[in-house]
Amino acid sequence: SNNSVTLLVISSCSGRPAMKICVSSNSVGNKIYINLNETFPCVRLLNATHQIGCQSSFAGDVGVVHLLESEENLDWVLGSGPNPPYMVILESTLFTRPIMMKLKHGSQRVAGVVVVEPTTNPPDGFSPHTSCPNENTGVYSESYGPSYAHCNVTVWNPLGTGLSYEEFDFPIFSMKDSNDTEVLRRCYREHNRAVNGSTPQYPLCAMQLFSHMSAVRDTATCMRRSEIPFSLTPEEVCDPLGDENVWASTKPLNNTAKGHKEGESVVIAAAKMDSRSFFFDVAPGADGTATGLVALLAAANALRNATAELNRTILYTFFHGETFDYIGSSRMVYDMENNQFALDLDNVHSILEVGQVALGSNSRLWLHSDPVSRRNSSVNVEVRLYSPHSRSTSIYPNVTQPLPPSSLQRFLRARPIPGVVIENHQASFTNKYYQSIFDNAESLQLNYSPNLTAEEQLEFVTDAAKNLTEVATAVARGLYLQAGGHPAGMNAVQADSRLVSKMLYTFLVRGKNSWSEQLVSPELASQLKDRPTNFYIGVHQQMSEPRFMVQTILANLTGTIVNVTKENCQKQKEDEEDLYYYQWVQGPLRPNSTERDSFCVRSGVRRFAAKSPAFVLREYTS
Amino acid sequence: LLACFLADPAPVSAGLGFLTTPDPGVPAFFWLVSLLLSSLVWFISVQISNKESAAQQKGLLIFGVVLSVLLQETFRFGYYKLLKKANEGLLTLSQEETMPISIRQLAYVSGLGFGFMSGAFSVVNILADSAGPGTIGIHGDSQHYFLSSAFMTMAIILLHMFWGVVFFDACEKRCWWAVGLVVIVHLLVSCLTFQNPDYTATLVPAYVILFGMGVWAFYTAGGSLRNLKLCLTCKDKDFLLSNHRPR
Numbered sequence: 101s102n103n104s105v106t107l108l109v110i111s112s113c114s115g116r117p118a119m120k121i122c123v124s125s126n127s128v129g130n131k132i133y134i135n136l137n138e139t140f141p142c143v144r145l146l147n148a149t150h151q152i153g154c155q156s157s158f159a160g161d162v163g164v165v166h167l168l169e170s171e172e173n174l175d176w177v178l179g180s181g182p183n184p185p186y187m188v189i190l191e192s193t194l195f196t197r198p199i200m201m202k203l204k205h206g207s208q209r210v211a212g213v214v215v216v217e218p219t220t221n222p223p224d225g226f227s228p229h230t231s232c233p234n235e236n237t238g239v240y241s242e243s244y245g246p247s248y249a250h251c252n253v254t255v256w257n258p259l260g261t262g263l264s265y266e267e268f269d270f271p272i273f274s275m276k277d278s279n280d281t282e283v284l285r286r287c288y289r290e291h292n293r294a295v296n297g298s299t300p301q302y303p304l305c306a307m308q309l310f311s312h313m314s315a316v317r318d319t320a321t322c323m324r325r326s327e328i329p330f331s332l333t334p335e336e337v338c339d340p341l342g343d344e345n346v347w348a349s350t351k352p353l354n355n356t357a358k359g360h361k362e363g364e365s366v367v368i369a370a371a372k373m374d375s376r377s378f379f380f381d382v383a384p385g386a387d388g389t390a391t392g393l394v395a396l397l398a399a400a401n402a403l404r405n406a407t408a409e410l411n412r413t414i415l416y417t418f419f420h421g422e423t424f425d426y427i428g429s430s431r432m433v434y435d436m437e438n439n440q441f442a443l444d445l446d447n448v449h450s451i452l453e454v455g456q457v458a459l460g461s462n463s464r465l466w467l468h469s470d471p472v473s474r475r476n477s478s479v480n481v482e483v484r485l486y487s488p489h490s491r492s493t494s495i496y497p498n499v500t501q502p503l504p505p506s507s508l509q510r511f512l513r514a515r516p517i518p519g520v521v522i523e524n525h526q527a528s529f530t531n532k533y534y535q536s537i538f539d540n541a542e543s544l545q546l547n548y549s550p551n552l553t554a555e556e557q558l559e560f561v562t563d564a565a566k567n568l569t570e571v572a573t574a575v576a577r578g579l580y581l582q583a584g585g586h587p588a589g590m591n592a593v594q595a596d597s598r599l600v601s602k603m604l605y606t607f608l609v610r611g612k613n614s615w616s617e618q619l620v621s622p623e624l625a626s627q628l629k630d631r632p633t634n635f636y637i638g639v640h641q642q643m644s645e646p647r648f649m650v651q652t653i654l655a656n657l658t659g660t661i662v663n664v665t666k667e668n669c670q671k672q673k674e675d676e677e678d679l680y681y682y683q684w685v686q687g688p689l690r691p692n693s694t695e696r697d698s699f700c701v702r703s704g705v706r707r708f709a710a711k712s713p714a715f716v717l718r719e720y721t722s
Numbered sequence: 723l724l725a726c727f728l729a730d731p732a733p734v735s736a737g738l739g740f741l742t743t744p745d746p747g748v749p750a751f752f753w754l755v756s757l758l759l760s761s762l763v764w765f766i767s768v769q770i771s772n773k774e775s776a777a778q779q780k781g782l783l784i785f786g787v788v789l790s791v792l793l794q795e796t797f798r799f800g801y802y803k804l805l806k807k808a809n810e811g812l813l814t815l816s817q818e819e820t821m822p823i824s825i826r827q828l829a830y831v832s833g834l835g836f837g838f839m840s841g842a843f844s845v846v847n848i849l850a851d852s853a854g855p856g857t858i859g860i861h862g863d864s865q866h867y868f869l870s871s872a873f874m875t876m877a878i879i880l881l882h883m884f885w886g887v888v889f890f891d892a893c894e895k896r897c898w899w900a901v902g903l904v905v906i907v908h909l910l911v912s913c914l915t916f917q918n919p920d921y922t923a924t925l926v927p928a929y930v931i932l933f934g935m936g937v938w939a940f941y942t943a944g945g946s947l948r949n950l951k952l953c954l955t956c957k958d959k960d961f962l963l964s965n966h967r968p969r
Binding site for chain 2: 132134287305306
């Protein structure tokens with residue numbers, strides 16, 4: 101009858117690895133719909149027991165636009181509004197747990213939610229992650245340090261609302277605050293607003309969100325549905341999260357000979373390279389991920405000339421997927437236990453992990469260790485050896501607390517290995533934006549003057565970079581001592597602040613710049629993005645940005661240049677695969693030309709699968 | 723097609739069958755061809771024109787519409803000529819003295835065919851867009867777009883029918899001024915659409931013209947007030963008798 105509704109369309113058809121592009125280009129369509137760009141959906145994820153995230157109807161969900169003014173205004177949406185279902189537009193200050201839970205329970209009248217992303221970070225912090233990250237997959241459980249389990253002693257992420265781990269049966273999208281948002285607000289004001297108690301009449305401004313997800317229930321159900329054997333064209337309804345871990349060693353290790361290596365005693369220097377947020381494919385992960393990553397890379401570079409003096413090998417390991425119940429580290433431990441890795445757990449001497457290490461004016465570094473394993477005196481002795489010396493950063497060992505969420509916990513589940521985790525927080529995280537869209541360059545106070553060009557910004561050393569350089573130096577010296585270096589030679593180990601600054605710029609501001617372009621191989625140069633790195637692990641079929649960048653940077657920072665032609669570089673890649681990894685690198689631009697001086701880099705950088713062992717064992721219920 | 727019919731007497735009966743059960747599909751096809759030609763010309767001229775200049779694009783649109791109207795009328799005349807030739811051919815073959823096919827019936831069918839095809843093309847894209855959850859208006863356009871499109875399309879279909887009747891009759895009687903008038907009225911109605919989105923200014927004149935053409939076509943086809951009254955009260959003996967065709 102008279103139910104005509106004007107529409108605003110968000111078409112970001114996503115959810116499966118390939119994103120479809122919805123385009124409407126005819127003139128009548130343009131009079132009816134407005135396509136909104138720059139939107140990010142929330143997608144569905146599954147684990148052994150639950151499904152989390154958001155789901156839309158098969159053809160998309162349509163609802164009348166309503167700009168929520170306050171929590172009391174929710175009553176219009178949930179009760180008194182005359183034209184349900186509503187599409188609720190939230191300013192980011194209203195994207196809180198109480199409001200989202202009310203919307204979740206009133207879901208017959210809620211068609212979807214759109215969150216407007218603000219231009220600056222909320223000053224009080226925001227974290228949609230759980231308050232006790234990776235609670236059930238760490239080392240603390242009923243059988244190991246039960247008093248430390250479930251964050252009994254320390255709540256690591258007190259600001260965590262747990263929204264990322266709730267299940268919503270309507271779509272939720274995020275929109276950047278831009279012209280499109282203004283159009284949306286104006287449309288609401290002109291057509292939908294109830295003035296002086298009157299009910300708004302049709303035609304009304306409405307919105308359609310499309311983000312249909314094929315997966316349901318839990319991992320086991322989904323994998324079973326994907327593998328129906330009777331179909332000629334089996335349809336995959338879900339994909340495992342996964343990518344690759346990256347490792348490199350200071351001494352060449354034969355990668356083809358798997359299992360225990362006689363006489364090798366290895367110090368693992370670990371960092372994680374992934375992050376997440378509530379929304380799909382958005383994970384700026386500055387303090388949470390990038391700082392630790394950059395510190396370890398800079399430390400590896402600082403030690404490149406000192407490797408001859410070490411009697412233990414250092415294994416730089418970058419784990420992927422640690423955000424999602426330790427995908428990378430659990431896989432490495434599994435591979436080591438099953439002789440699928442170049443070393444096994446008996447070869448591991450100790451572990452030094454670099455966690456969140458952004459230093460503000462008042463913060464310092466803390467060494468966290470596991471109190472349960474340290475009751476064993478041999479483990480205790482090893483840990484106490486750590487006291488890296490550095491100019492101004494003070495570091496204090498801490499004995500009363502359990503380990504924060506870290507890859508070390510997965511190793512401890514296998515056997516008691518001495519290890520420390522370097523963090524910038526004594527108890528709870530100091531990171532106010534843990535695993536959220538706000539954990540970005542701004543939260544690190546990575547400030548570049550707007551007068552500088554991109555090139556100048558790349559070269560400029562910020563305060564954040566200087567602080568991180570000190571951390572990197574501390575890490576490098578700690579590794580040096582742990583690997584048997586002589587204390588006298590320690591002061592020569594120094595991280596380079598310009599390198600740290602360039603890496604921070606590359607990961608947190610713009611991935612594609614003159615420095616990063618020199619380091620990549622020509623075929624992969626297009627993978628560099630002109631925006632901050634997206635640290636989300638993604639599905640295993642697609643290469644993720646952080647892994648590609650870490651592998652490239654690590655090869656250049658720890659490798660040596662070999663004087664061979666491009667063909668020989670490729671050939672040697674195949675010949676000496678056991679020990680080395682050869683990569684043809686673009687190199688710097690020649691002055692006044694578009695040609696580059698390319699060269700071949702030989703390094704010990706390797707990759708191995710970071711996909712949960714559950715997919716290997718095909719046991720999805722544990 | 724015609725040569726085959728004339729040369730080989732065997733398919734003549736099939737041909738007779740084809741021509742005596744008037745099929746609006748053939749004139750529809752003729753209309754389609756005329757549209758194809760006019761859109762080809764328009765497409766080429768748009769490609770070589772200056773895409774930035776709005777005035778030029780508007781001028782091109784007017785030119786396209788005028789060309790399309792002229793081509794449609796040309797093809798209507800062409801179809802008339804084809805039917806004449808077929809009719810004469812059949813006359814030489816058959817034993818009857820009177821014309822086997824009523825030109826008036828064919829005029830009506832031709833108009834109907836043209837009208838259907840024109841209507842379908844006008845309305846199918848709009849129908850497809852109206853199928854989604856939204857309606858026109860987000861940029862402030864009038865909401866009556868779909869309704870007035872529908873009414874305009876109906877007017878055009880009926881107009882094509884009336885033009886068909888008048889046109890063929892004028893060609894039979896060699897009344898060239900009437901043919902010219904049909905063309906001019908067609909142009910007028912098409913150019914009326916440039917007044918959109920002022921839908922009153924478009925629809926009202928269009929319906930006035932429709933009524934006028936309807937009356938003209940009625941009288942051309944042999945109608946009169948007396949016939950109308952008899953028909954409506956089902957007392958028209960001529961009509962009842964004429965339905966008995968000699969076998």
